[in-house]
Amino acid sequence: MLAIETHALTRSYDPGNGRAAIVALDGVSMSMEEGEVRGLLGPNGAGKTTLIKILSTVLLPTSGWARVLGHDVATATRAVRPLIGIVFGGDKGLYMRLTARQNLEYWAALYQVPVSQTRARVDQLLARTGLAERADHLVQTFSRGMKQRLHLARGLVGNARILYLDEPTLGMDPMAARDFRQIVRELRQEGRTILITTHDMTEAEALCDRVALIDHGKVLALETPARLSEYVAKFERIDFDGGDTELLQRLEGQPGVSAVKKAAVGSGHRIELSSEHAQQNVLSLLVARGITSIRTSRPSLEEVYVQLIGDRGLTV
Amino acid sequence: MNALRVFRQGLVVGYRDFRDFWSLKSWVFGWMLRISTNAVAWVLLGRVIGSQARLEYLLVGNAIAAGPAAALWASNATTWARYDGTHPLLVIAPTSLIPAVMGRTSIWLFNGLMTATVTFVLLALAFGYQPAGSGAPLVPLVVLVVCASTYFFALFMGALLSNRSRWRNMALDIAGSFLLAFCGVSVPVSFWPAWVQSLVALLPVSHGLQAARVLLEGGPWGEAWRALLLELLVGAGWLVLGLFTMDRLFNGGRADGSIELS
Numbered sequence: 332m333l334a335i336e337t338h339a340l341t342r343s344y345d346p347g348n349g350r351a352a353i354v355a356l357d358g359v360s361m362s363m364e365e366g367e368v369r370g371l372l373g374p375n376g377a378g379k380t381t382l383i384k385i386l387s388t389v390l391l392p393t394s395g396w397a398r399v400l401g402h403d404v405a406t407a408t409r410a411v412r413p414l415i416g417i418v419f420g421g422d423k424g425l426y427m428r429l430t431a432r433q434n435l436e437y438w439a440a441l442y443q444v445p446v447s448q449t450r451a452r453v454d455q456l457l458a459r460t461g462l463a464e465r466a467d468h469l470v471q472t473f474s475r476g477m478k479q480r481l482h483l484a485r486g487l488v489g490n491a492r493i494l495y496l497d498e499p500t501l502g503m504d505p506m507a508a509r510d511f512r513q514i515v516r517e518l519r520q521e522g523r524t525i526l527i528t529t530h531d532m533t534e535a536e537a538l539c540d541r542v543a544l545i546d547h548g549k550v551l552a553l554e555t556p557a558r559l560s561e562y563v564a565k566f567e568r569i570d571f572d573g574g575d576t577e578l579l580q581r582l583e584g585q586p587g588v589s590a591v592k593k594a595a596v597g598s599g600h601r602i603e604l605s606s607e608h609a610q611q612n613v614l615s616l617l618v619a620r621g622i623t624s625i626r627t628s629r630p631s632l633e634e635v636y637v638q639l640i641g642d643r644g645l646t647v
Numbered sequence: 648m649n650a651l652r653v654f655r656q657g658l659v660v661g662y663r664d665f666r667d668f669w670s671l672k673s674w675v676f677g678w679m680l681r682i683s684t685n686a687v688a689w690v691l692l693g694r695v696i697g698s699q700a701r702l703e704y705l706l707v708g709n710a711i712a713a714g715p716a717a718a719l720w721a722s723n724a725t726t727w728a729r730y731d732g733t734h735p736l737l738v739i740a741p742t743s744l745i746p747a748v749m750g751r752t753s754i755w756l757f758n759g760l761m762t763a764t765v766t767f768v769l770l771a772l773a774f775g776y777q778p779a780g781s782g783a784p785l786v787p788l789v790v791l792v793v794c795a796s797t798y799f800f801a802l803f804m805g806a807l808l809s810n811r812s813r814w815r816n817m818a819l820d821i822a823g824s825f826l827l828a829f830c831g832v833s834v835p836v837s838f839w840p841a842w843v844q845s846l847v848a849l850l851p852v853s854h855g856l857q858a859a860r861v862l863l864e865g866g867p868w869g870e871a872w873r874a875l876l877l878e879l880l881v882g883a884g885w886l887v888l889g890l891f892t893m894d895r896l897f898n899g900g901r902a903d904g905s906i907e908l909s
Contacts, residue, residue: 342904344904380908383908384904384906384908387735387739387908388738388739388901389738389739389900389901389906389908390901390904390906391901391902409741412739412740412741413741415739417735417736417739417908419732419908421732422732423731423732423733424731424732424733424735424736425731425732425733426660426663426731426733427731428660428663428664428666428667429659429660429663433659436656437656437657437659437660437747438736438740440649440652440653440655440656440742441653441656441737441740441741441742441744441747442740442741442742443649443741443742446652485736489741497908
């Protein structure tokens, strides 16, 4: 059974005053297998959170449908809600004046965890998220990373099979983010399905089986992180030090070379390729001209992102 | 059964909310001082302009009305889940959010009960008031009913304000002022035009206050019970309306997109 399935999922808002409807999600069709970790990448307003809101039953679609483990999110909320957990970044969503344990006990009651199992479940989640020693401290005294781990524990209190993580490492320091990602990897190994929205390319590469690039409410691409990188492999870069004017002119004339630019730092140059077959010829030419300091680099997901989304890409 | 458990958990949140507002010291020397001095001012006004009967009318009215004034704060508390970002999580939890909301907000009902009781005792001591009626021991029960019906009214207000929470303080002030002005606290309901009396009959406080006065003055028990029953009915009506509105509006947020994730 598919964990998540959507068909022509659309959500629009009426801004009022006779203005045209704003389309936040525009005919998204997608499916996720159980146990998959899927990333949703896109700038603010791209539709990522709207999709999560629909899948988590807090928003109704305007048209189209979405199913979670076979249950329609619009009509079968009673069946969907025990199956899902949602975790979002920031201070919101926690009771700051309660302890970590009290927070989890509260949500355990709401997720109908039997009273006899609540204590053990809460202890286990606190231990798993590294909060056992701070279990009885007020959440308002927690660091950003600790709050985020508590968010995750809260999302797991009902033993959700599907987790939505909405920018979960936003604002975390690198070490805390690394620890958090390790827990997400463990959840994946348990077979949970995870849909994660993020602005962080490193995070997507580190965690996701597949990544959907989304903008203007549409999914632009859905691929593995490695495959997405291949999209712009033809735009691979070759950096080298040295070289005279004649060499630069010859390089510019090579097939598959789109540009030769002076490096932003130092005295070297960067060759930008427009064909994955151009690399060998260019490298041969550089070596033949005595250039020995040569570096090739593959594009990161961020560059894929910029390539596909264009100028809006870095306004996230 | 689980609803009761959720209610209890909500009560823990409400207690922490309350403690964030008041410590014991600030409750006694801040809140109670303000409430009781306000009530004393009204009672003194009664002494200046009228008889002992008028003084007692103002004393009973203002002491008991301190409870509903406090319980009405539940309307504000109903909107707090929007501010702390727990509202969407409550919406998508497998159980109804209503026991959680009622658990969190009912602390203000208890505050109302405590406020009215302490105010009543303080005023009675300060003015040497001794009830004539044998039904006086039942007055705490009446106060509980009045506070509860006001709390249910506050739940309805809170549900209405859930998407318009910036109006919550103004709504609280208007509702509180209206109840104090027209529900027989300082001025008998019979003073007002018939249409105001009809409106007041549908609001909390007035019937319960009437029941308390009858019990304290030694009036007919039948009249007291009838008034108390009316207060209960009014409270039940607001509770049903509040729950219905809460359910409709909270779930209505799914359609209009007003439920934000963070």
